[in-house]
Amino acid sequence: MLKFCLLLSVVLMFQAGRACDGNNEAEQLAAARQESDEYFASAYGFDSAPWGSSYYQPSARVQGYANPYEGRTPQNRMQPNYNPFKKYFASSTGNEENGQPEGRFALGGLGANIINTGLFNNRFTPANTWRPFSSLSNRIPVTVNPNFNSPLSNFDACTSPSGDAGICAPGSVCSLFGGRPSGSCILGKVCCINAITTCGGTVTLNNTYWQSPSTPISVPSTCALTVRLDTKLVEQLAKPICQIRLDFVSFTTAQPTLGTCTDTFMVGGATTRAPTICGDNSGQHMYLDVPSSGVTPTDVQLMFNFATGTTTRAWNIKIAMLPCGASYLAPTDCLQYFTAATGRIRSFNWQDATGARQLNNQDYNICFRTELVASQKASQICVSACTVTVGDAFSITNPAAQGVDAPAQNALAATLSAVGTTFVDANAATLAVCLYDFLLIAGGKDANGVEADRYCGNQLNPAPLLFTNALLTIPTPGGATTSVQVCTPVKPFKLTYRTDGQETAVTANPPSVPFAATADTGVANVPGNTGFCLDYQER
The missing domain is CATH 2.60.120.290 (Spermadhesin, CUB domain)
Incomplete structure (x- = not known):
């Protein structure tokens, strides 16, 4: 009998310990979730307090008029009380948007999209050309959680101290996209300046500069760049694109012969009919209409064809992607x-x-x-x-x-x-x-x-x-x-x-x-x- 009592006591103590552990497990899970939130908030420069602050309210505008176009989205477009990480982590309140239980898939969606932003692929070369897990992005679909809001999609525009246009992004993300930090933005982000100096590349980021290679250009030759517009790309997810603006910061090619260009710059893939140009066009610009990238993905080609000759060829073209519905879009058919x-x-x-x-x-x-x-x-x-x-x-x-x-x-x-x-x-x-x-x-x-x-x-x-x-x-x-x-x-x-x-x-x-x-x-x-x-x- 004594042995039975001792055995029973041991069993009861063991069950009591499991019950206590269960309560601790819930607390530990909540603590871990909070730490996870804080980790990603810190990693991506998010601080919940400023979003609800009155300091970031949109400024008043004259009725019927928008601010003059500057080729970028104003930084103060953030909505009050907007939390870009709202859907990334499970919530215990049950008040998620549309009442849908998203907590189980949210973190997976975040991981998939971090991978697809360039951590493990080579879309944003030449900055980081070594991608040991390039195939991993194909195994984690973005559509696991189609309703998420990615912090990488909120790339508000900025201007560096030197006057270059860029995008606001965390410093680590800027380096992953191949950009260089120049100046600072709100929420601890940097003004990321993205430039491509090669031929045959692809652009998916707003405010990207296409610059002529530092080495002399061989002639005759062709140098082309593709501007890819697709809302399936994380960096374009929140803003379908309807126009591209090209700003020719600098542009020098051979002069025409009797009005006909021997060196040519041409645009393909846009619905706007852009003429072939050459010569000196620094300070000029073009607006290019494209179908909404939310409906039809579009590749717009920018191409130089260089004829023989010793003329200096150099260019620096800023590529701005303008979202559908923006007040600063050019009217249709206006180059x-x-x-x-x-x-x-x-x-x-x-x-x-x-x-x-x-x-x-x-x-x-x-x-x-x-x-x-x-x-x-x-x-x-x-x-x-x-x-x-x-x-x-x-x-x-x-x-x-x-x-x-x-x-x-x-x-x-x-x-x-x-x-x-x-x-x-x-x-x-x-x-x-x-x-x-x-x-x-x-x-x-x-x-x-x-x-x-x-x-x-x-x-x-x-x-x-x-x-x-x-x-x-x-x-x-x-x-x-x-x-x-x-x-x-x-x-x-x-x-x-x-x-x-x-x-x-x-x-x-x-x-x-x-x-x-x-x-x-x-x-x-x-x-x-x-x-x-x-x-x-x-x-």
Whole structure:
């Protein structure tokens, strides 16, 4: 009996110990979960308190107007009380979004997406090219928890102390993506500057710089880059992309020959029709429309083709990915978009320099956002030729005497404006004026109310006058010998620039080529076309 009692006591003590251990196990699990939360919060720079702070409330904006476009998403877009790690860990409250039990799969989803961000693959070379677990990402699907919010998807834009655009990210993540930290962001993150200096790479991060290689470029050769847009990528998950903006921080290639590029820069894969360009285009930009990456993944190709020659080739192109629905998206079919009340616009390859610079086969729209002027929406936009030192501010198509190759006549006519589409000369021949190369300003008028839509020649002037040379009896299409300010009230504010595929004389071949035109360049005493440089002002 004594032995039985002792045995029973031992059993009861053992059960009591298990019960105590059970309570401790729950407490240990809760503590471990808290430590896990704190670990990931620390690793990714997350602090729950600032998100609910009034210091990060969006600033007030004028009704109907957004901040001027800067190629990036403002840092203060964070929502109050937003916790990007909310769904990553199991919650004991049961108040998860949509009431769905996600705790069992949340950590697995986080692990899958950390792997897919570049920890174990080579999407973000050349920073870390050794990926010993490159196949592991294919074994852990992102769709384990499709409702998660990844901290890596909240890459708000930033500007480094040197002026470079970047993204805010934890320092460790910046290095994994191949970037370099430059400056700091809120929540302990760094301003990560991402640059690619190779040909044949792929870009998936916003505000990436594509820079020319440090080694000399061999010619003839091709250098291309792919911009991949797909919301299945973690870094693009939260923001479907609808536009790309290219900022040519620097851009130098060979000059064209009679308007035709020998070195070429081309864009493929976008719905926007971007012209082929070359020459000097530093400070220019392009907006490229693409289908929403949330619906259709898209690969946009940027490609340089270099011909033989010793010309210096160098570029630095900032690639900004603009989310669908953003207030700073350019209107559809606008290759260039300006969002200030005043500024300057230039045709591609225009420079304040001598020599022919106009490019062939240009066909694109230059658009302007309607701004507030004296607290009211602008009612018109005015353009005028910019001030130059050695170049020509406006030179589109030679307005010389059609059908006459007299040096004196050509030299004089080259200073005139030219408007309209056709002209009948003394021989009753119908010849082209502003039909093949022109700048279209719908409803454009001068200070006297003289109106014209198409502008070409060597002056910006709508005067539809005819000049008769004292030495010759053949009238010359053209007008005043000086440029004037041209204004239009037509909205939306937009200019259209078009050139044909040649600078030589156009031979009539009806109906495909209805009217003949003289050469734009190479004529005696007539300088080659340079394009245009215009200052604009909304009023």
